[in-house]
Every structure is written in C-alpha cells, then in structure tokens.
Amino acid sequence: AQSVAQPEDQVNVAEGNPLTVKCTYSVSGNPYLFWYVQYPNRGLQFLLKYITGDNLVKGSYGFEAEFNKSQTSFHLKKPSALVSDSALYFCAVRDIRGENDYKLSFGAGTTVTVRA
Amino acid sequence: DGGITQSPKYLFRKEGQNVTLSCEQNLNHDAMYWYRQDPGQGLRLIYYSQIVNDFQKGDIAEGYSVSREKKESFPLTVTSAQKNPTAFYLCASALEQGLKSYEQYFGPGTRLTVT
Numbered sequence: 168a169q170s171v172a173q174p175e176d177q178v179n180v181a182e183g184n185p186l187t188v189k190c191t192y193s194v195s196g197n198p199y200l201f202w203y204v205q206y207p208n209r210g211l212q213f214l215l216k217y218i219t220g221d222n223l224v225k226g227s228y229g230f231e232a233e234f235n236k237s238q239t240s241f242h243l244k245k246p247s248a249l250v251s252d253s254a255l256y257f258c259a260v261r262d263i264r265g266e267n268d269y270k271l272s273f274g275a276g277t278t279v280t281v282r283a
Numbered sequence: 284d285g286g287i288t289q290s291p292k293y294l295f296r297k298e299g300q301n302v303t304l305s306c307e308q309n310l311n312h313d314a315m316y317w318y319r320q321d322p323g324q325g326l327r328l329i330y331y332s333q334i335v336n337d338f339q340k341g342d343i344a345e346g347y348s349v350s351r352e353k354k355e356s357f358p359l360t361v362t363s364a365q366k367n368p369t370a371f372y373l374c375a376s377a378l379e380q381g382l383k384s385y386e387q388y389f390g391p392g393t394r395l396t397v398t
Contacts (some may be wrong), residue, residue, distance in 0.1 A: 176323075201386055210373055210389035211289075211326075257325060268342065269314055269333060269379060271387060273325040 169194045169262040173274035174230055178266060181282055186248040188277045189260030190241045200241040201271070204254045211257060228252070246268040248281045255279075286310040287390035289374050294395045296368075303354040304359045304393045306374035314379045315357035317386060319343060329372075332357055333379060361395065368397045 170193045180186050192198055199218055203211040221233045231235025231242045241258060258274040287308045308315065314333050318326040327340030332351040346365025351357055355374075361368045371394050375387040382395045 182317045208371075208392070208394070210289075210391045212377075213388065216386055243374075269331060269377075270328055271316075273318075273327075275323060275325040 169198075169260050169270075169272045171258050171260050171274035173256075173258055173277045174280050175277050176275075177278045177280065177283065179280045182250050183247050184280070186243075186245040186252065186279065188243040188256050188258075189280060190243065191239050191276060192241060192258070192260040193239065194260060194262040196262050198241075198270050199263055200232075200234060201259040201261075202226065202230070202241075203257045203259065205257065206254050206278075214243070214256075247280075250254050250281050250283050253279055253281045286298045287374060287376055287388055289372075289390035289393050291393060292391065294393055296395070296397050298397055300397075301363060302361050302368075302395065302397075303396070304306045304361065304372055304374075304389060306357045307355055307358065308357075308374075308376040308388075308390075309355065310376055310378075311354070311386065312376035312378050312388070313354070315351065316375040316376065316377070317341075317347070317349065317357070317359045320373055320392075326361045326373065329359065361397075368395060370395060 172191045201216045202214040205211045217234045218278045225231045254279045259271045261271050290305045299384045316331040317329040327343050330349040332338035348360045373392045374390040377387040
C-alpha cells in the first residue's frame with residue numbers, strides 16, 4: 168500500500184520569503200515522487216519529480232524538492248515566494264514495487280497563500 | 284493542460300440521470316486516468332486504462348463506468364447508482380514504458396453538479 172501525507176492544510180508566507188510545503192510518504196518499495204500545482208477551477212500542473220539520482224530535484228517556476236529517504240519526506244521549496252505562487256499544491260507517490268500498479272496516490276493538498 | 288481536453292467545463296444534471304464526461308488526448312500516451320476531486324480530500328482514482336480495450340477499477344469505481352475504444356479517448360459515465368456525484372472530475376494521461384514512470388498530464392476538469 169502507498170500513501171501520502173501533507174501535514175499542513177494551509178501555508179501563509181510573505182512575498183520574497185522562503186516557501187516550504189511539507190510531504191511525507193509511505194511505500195513498500197522505492198518511491199516515485201511528484202509535486203503538482205492547481206489554480207482555481209483548473210487541472211493540475213506538473214512541477215517536478217524524483218525518480219532516482221540526486222536527492223535535490225529542480226522543477227518549474229523556481230521550485231525544488233528534496234528527497235529524504237530516512238525521513239520518508241519530499242518537501243517542496245522555493246527560495247523567494249511570489250504572489251502568483253498562491254495555489255493548491257499536491258504531493259503524489261507511486262510505489263514501483265508493483266510492476267503492474269500504475270496508480271498514483273495523492274495527498275490532500277496544501278493551500279499556499281503568498282501575501283504582498 | 285495542453286494536449287488533454289475535457290468537455291464540458293460545467294455540467295448540470297438532475298438526480299437519476301446518467302451523464303458522460305468526455306476526455307481526449309493528442310499526446311500519444313498509453314495510459315489514461317479518471318480522478319474525482321472533493322474539497323479537502325485530494326484526488327481519488329476512479330478508473331484507469333493502460334491500453335486500448337482494457338481498464339481497471341480504481342479506489343472509488345462504484346457508480347461509474349468507462350470505455351477505451353480508442354487510444355485518444357477515455358469517456359467516463361456517471362450513473363444514477365453513484366450516490367454523491369457532484370464533484371470536480373479530472374482526466375489525466377501518461378506515457379508508460381515498462382517500469383519507467385512518467386508524470387501524468389491533466390486536463391482542465393469538468394465540474395459536475397447533480398440536483
């Protein structure tokens with residue numbers, strides 16, 4: 168079984184300050200990890216993914232995430248937040264142990280508000 | 284949202300009626316997915332299909348049906364058996380090659396309201 172937890176429903180930061188959105192996961196084997204962003208009444212947009220290799224992954228719009236296997240975490244970060252980063256963020260995991268399991272499990276989402 | 288279209292954007296139906304949501308992709312992706320999104324619950328998988336003429340139930344398939352007659356199309360029917368059909372429905376597709384995992388691309392969604 169695989170699952171994702173996003174412990175914060177909301178994150179509020181001032182523009183220009185660092186932004187962190189937390190994500191922890193649970194899988195039986197090795198994880199594939201993803202971050203998506205959703206703007207109101209829109210579909211999800213892919214930000215970045217961790218498959219293998221460097222633990223620090225860089226993605227779209229200046230976002231990055233750090234894979235920490237010992238803490239089973241994959242926190243999303245941005246050094247300097249913009250008002251336009253205000254949106255709903257989802258972490259997702261896929262357990263690659265099951266060769267025929269193509270399912271992606273999503274967290275409940277974290278609403279980010281960046282104030283000017 | 285590019286490459287995946289969902290129609291209509293908003294849909295209103297009376298209780299007891301079946302309704303079909305359209306999803307089309309031109310990305311030549313093998314796999315397609317349907318999710319339901321409710322406030323505070325993230326996305327829940329309804330059905331997914333890895334190849335044409337084959338599909339599998341997700342976590343909340345009851346009251347829904349799908350077909351995959353063409354690689355580009357994966358329509359979802361919300362039947363009258365679905366007890367709480369009002370939700371935001373998202374279609375996604377992904378390129379799948381062996382054990383390689385590629386990100387899913389999402390359509391713009393259809394907001395279904397049943398009264």
